[in-house]
Amino acid sequence: MTPPDPTGPEPTGPDLTGLDTRPSQVWGAVRLVPLVRDEPVEDLRLHARPYGDVTGLVEVRPRHAYVSYVPHGFVATWTGDGTPAAAYGTQMSPGGDSPPTATAGLRFHRRTARREAGQRLRFLPLHLALEGYLALHFGGPPIAWEEWSQRAIRQGLSPRAEEAYLGADVRGLADALRVFEIHPGQCGMLLYVADALAAAFAVPHPDDYRALHPTLLQDLFGELIHHYATLMPPVPDFRARVDDARIRSLAELRTAVAGQEDAWARFHDTTMAHGLLHHAYTWRTVHKLGRFTLSRFLPVFRPKEENHIGEAITDEGGGVVYLKTFRLSESQVRRGHLLDRLAAHDWHLADTAAGLGVTEAQLGLRLESAGFGHLLRQDVLDGYRSRGRTPSR
Template sequence: MTSHGLDADMSVTRAGLLDGLMTRPGQVWGAVRLVPLVRAEPVQDLRLHPQIYGGPGVVDLPGRRHYLSYIPHGFVAEWTTDGSPAAAYGTQLSSGQPQQPVATLRLQFHRRMARREARHRLRFLPLHLALEGYLALHFGGPAIAWEEWSRQALSQGLSPRAEAAYLGADVPGLADALRVFEIHPGQCGVLVYLADALAAAFVVPHPEDYRVLHPTLVQDLYGDLVHHYATLMPPVPDFRARITDHGIRSLDELRAAARQQTAQWADFHDETMAAGLLGQANTWQRVYRMDRFTLSRFLPPFRPKQDNHIGEAITDEHGRTVYLKTFRLSENQVRRGHLLNRLAAHDWHLADTAAELGIDEAQFGLRLKTAGFGHLLRQDVLDRYRSRAQATNR
């Protein structure tokens, strides 16, 4: 995906992403583990349905900029203002008839990442809201024209920015797992693990929405780290509950023991397996207000060598998650985000940023080049950094 986007005003909020959702025991297929998320009561006054595009798309962004990526589908949110149940409008994944192969894919053009189509209907591009937020990170480039930055960096910033991802259909085992796994009663979401590394979280308002949107997970984008784990790692163990017969004398006691096992699994999952997502302090940007609901996207703190997830969410007036979709960044993507954040924090002054990181300016400049930002520096400056590094290593 490629972005020609704008920097955005950010605000930091809490990270209670799974508020109102309960974890249920997962199912395993090879290296894939799917962990269901259920609600005690479904959200009735907000519903989601897919709008199928099926190919590459271009999205117009503010400031005569654009975003280009594979966009298989959009989501349409329907809501009511009086709390009455909303219906999923026009839900359709396919015609049910065999599709003829096509020689070319039609390029789709979209106006904005999120666009209101009717008074109580919003079309948005799932996951791409989050990805564009990452690509637009400090997109404007150097805030001060220090002499080390190239003319391109000062005039165009980071335009264009590009990142690569894998289609879910190319992640080994994922399509089979989604096809054969049972959907839990009341299920409104799922956490997708590859080799027990959290790859994605997906939450919707209503169980009926989830049944319709469950197959779209194979059309989503996944990071290269997730793809490598699925390809190279062995099958993961299944966590099975074991209840001893000691002290069990009635069906009520057996039910209580089963509930305890379920609670222990949920605590272990939330505190250990999902800690990388649930424990990060996200930076949020509001995208659209829908009466009592708010569509937002978030960025992680870009912690090197730790889990870092970008995502988007719809929350209600109490901050509870109604919709959620996340993407796990690779280590290289985390490094790029970390470097840009540190540069911005020091007004894009190379020496000051290098000092904070505990390295010299030449090492930092070469680190920028390794991260893919070498074009932002003047060539003579890069050559000087290389010469200095070579002299140090002699």
């Protein structure tokens, strides 16, 4: 894909060098852009471990856990000497140990990423990224400012919840994944709904992708993507246009076709995928896997703009070997932005309000609107509401 502009600010977005885009395929409002590797990564392989249709309880650290839908985990297998690694067979249907459908099952997971015997790591796809977002400034106010409730001081942001839609509920996605062609060498895709980038998915090897392609239906998507898929009309297909009047030979036709493919790739990488690839992120290392590193990343929250969270396995040069992303809704972006601004000002409301260019009362009402009103003392919040209703003179 197109590398970052060396003359501009240095982005820290996913480095998709080595993954080339192919012409998109369209089904209604869904557009899939294949990602193809010329050289697959042989010494890291992925396979899915199905958990069935049960609720997952994930322990992220002692005395801290969260409940979520966890349909499967990914298991990464790697070698230490660069020799090819073998991927275990992938089975997407639940095994015989799944609970009866008439009961509500509960499966316990220790950590979102856990080392297993040998050169193997089990991790929960997308949950690495989502847990990083949920844990954003989770401890709450570090200083007991008088405006914060005792609950905020003692418990921080616990409990904290976010909503998402299952891929199977995104209109058109199941049909698109079923009918679209998988290219030779395809190791991933970029998924657009109404030409809004919904998710990026990449794996080391084409065999891994073919096995894991159906798991996109079990991924999580934000409310924006669900609404776009439901409400927006079909998107146009980008078709190649070759001026046949200038074609005199097969060689000229091949050159014209290659030029159209290059033009599409440049347009896609610099325009359609700009919101993911060309912005700054904060990266946190989760686990080392030989020459590879499993990390998750958060954006510099930009209200009213495209924001993605994600997780990646990168090689020693920083190139992406595995990638999954989740596009945040505008309300999720606002929550992340507010928490970042509060943390930057040690959770002092007056200083944070001044930094945002609003009054303290306006900030308090923003916190309530974002779902954080319970963190404020009731009398303080009532005072903010009263000031908000009082007409200015």
